[in-house]
Amino acid sequence: MEIELTVEDKSDRLDRWLSHHLDNMSRSYLQKLIEQGNIQVNRQICTNKKTKVNFGDRLLICLPPPQPLDLTPEPIPLNILYEDDSLLIINKPAGLVVHPAPGHATGTLVHGLLYHCPNLAGIGGVQRPGIVHRLDKDTTGALVVAKTDYAHQHLQSQLKAKTARREYLGVVYGVPNSYKQGERGTINLPIGRHPVDRKKMAVVPVEKGGREAVTHWEIVERLGNYTLVRFRLETGRTHQIRVHSSYIGHPIVGDPIYSSGRSVGVNLPGQALHAYKLRFEHPVTEEQIEAIAPLPETFTKLLTKLGK
Numbered sequence: 207m208e209i210e211l212t213v214e215d216k217s218d219r220l221d222r223w224l225s226h227h228l229d230n231m232s233r234s235y236l237q238k239l240i241e242q243g244n245i246q247v248n249r250q251i252c253t254n255k256k257t258k259v260n261f262g263d264r265l266l267i268c269l270p271p272p273q274p275l276d277l278t279p280e281p282i283p284l285n286i287l288y289e290d291d292s293l294l295i296i297n298k299p300a301g302l303v304v305h306p307a308p309g310h311a312t313g314t315l316v317h318g319l320l321y322h323c324p325n326l327a328g329i330g331g332v333q334r335p336g337i338v339h340r341l342d343k344d345t346t347g348a349l350v351v352a353k354t355d356y357a358h359q360h361l362q363s364q365l366k367a368k369t370a371r372r373e374y375l376g377v378v379y380g381v382p383n384s385y386k387q388g389e390r391g392t393i394n395l396p397i398g399r400h401p402v403d404r405k406k407m408a409v410v411p412v413e414k415g416g417r418e419a420v421t422h423w424e425i426v427e428r429l430g431n432y433t434l435v436r437f438r439l440e441t442g443r444t445h446q447i448r449v450h451s452s453y454i455g456h457p458i459v460g461d462p463i464y465s466s467g468r469s470v471g472v473n474l475p476g477q478a479l480h481a482y483k484l485r486f487e488h489p490v491t492e493e494q495i496e497a498i499a500p501l502p503e504t505f506t507k508l509l510t511k512l513g514k
Contacts, residue, residue, distance in 0.1 A: 209267040213259050220247065221255040224267070226417060233415075244268045277306065277335075282318030287348060287497045292357040292490050294323075295350050297499040300475035304340040304349070319351060326351075329358050338362055339372075339442055344462075344476020347374070348484040348499040360489035365442060370486040374437040374447060375426070375501070377478040377508060378456040379465070381433050382423060390424040393450040397443040406463055407445040409453050419443045421450045429512035432459065432470070448477060459508070472508045480505055 211227060218226075221240060225233040239245055240255045246266040247259060259265065285297040296315075303310040306317075319326055319336055326335045329352060336351040338361045352358035364370040382391065396416030400406035410416030420440035427434040433456070437447050448464050451457050457465035460474035485496045501509075 207269040209269070211265045211267070213261055213263040213265070215261070217258050217260040219255065220245070220252060220257045220259050222415070223259050224265070228267075239267065239269075242270075244270065277317060277320060278312075279321035279324070280313065280317040281321050282313070282315070284315075284318055284322055287499060288495065292354055292488070293350055293352050293361070295348055295484060295495075295497045298341050298346055298349050298481075300344045300346050300502065300504070303343050305334045305337055315349075323351075323353060326353065329353070329355055339365060341481055342445065342448075342477075342479075345374075345479045345481065346499070346502050346505070347481025348497045349481065350484060350486065350497075352489075354489075357489040361486060364486050368440055371483070372439045372442070372481065373483040373485075374439070375480050375482045375505075376435050376437055376447060376451070377429070377459040377505075377512070378433050378435055378451055379459060380431060380456045381428060382425065382435065382451075382454065382456045390422070393419075393421045393423065393454060395419060395450060395453060397446060397449055407443070407449050409449065417441075417443060419446050419450065421447055429509070432512050434509065447479060470508065470512070472504070472511055474504055474508065478505060478508055 213223065221233055221237050224236045228236065237255050241253055243251045243253055244267065245252055247257065248264055285299070286294055287297050288295040298315065303314045304316065306314050316335060316337065323336070329335050336353065336358065338350050338352050338358060341347060341349055350361060352361055361370070395409045396412045397407050397419040398410030398414065398416035400408040418441055422438040422440065424436045425433055426436050439446060448458055448461055452464035458477040458479050459465065459470055461477035480499065480501055482499050482501065483496065485494065488495050
């Protein structure tokens, strides 16, 4: 498979430019492609990730054929909100990792999907078959999975074009007013790997590797010293809502990484963040699909407690 791109913005080093324009590929993966000679700049193979690309340069990315799938399907229960021949939408529970990663070689959503859809293998990548976007391990809610290559490409293009709509509900500490825009606001701050703790993400300047990250928020209900907030993602960076909320001084309740260990007296499995609404155009029928994922019991218990 080949991808052709033309540089239509400011000059930048090759690996950084590619990571900004190919959201579904990690920078480390792109660097490997460069080192292996799979990327051309103006029809010349380039193996130096630091090479500067300039306005008008034409890039060709040659993706190697997928490796054989080496994952064993597992009968993991799936809470399916919608399903047809092209895709399915699940309501992901807390604690379920989306795809295999170090420390999570089995028991992931991908293993369950392969059991439910045996023909999923190879769609969108060896380790992430069918996965269009992801949710953190303890973030619950709606997640769409593609059953065909066409659906996978179509759905990812909607995310890149920002026409798909992803909305979350989260409970935060305090009342967000950092941007002094009344009951709603936008956080537009680049996110990248934390410079010291590599397991965390952080607000990082673009010139130091941060990538554009835009989160829209709206207050739904004030609950004493807490607030129920609706978030809408314009981009999809790792831990985006959690990092942005923490950065403005209102971390997500129960977040084990970004909320400094605060407690609210409710036994939460993780951060109180739920992907409650997902809206996109069906890849085949072109109809608007909207999925609403019911709140998990722990989330409703938290709202009840704080409401009192």
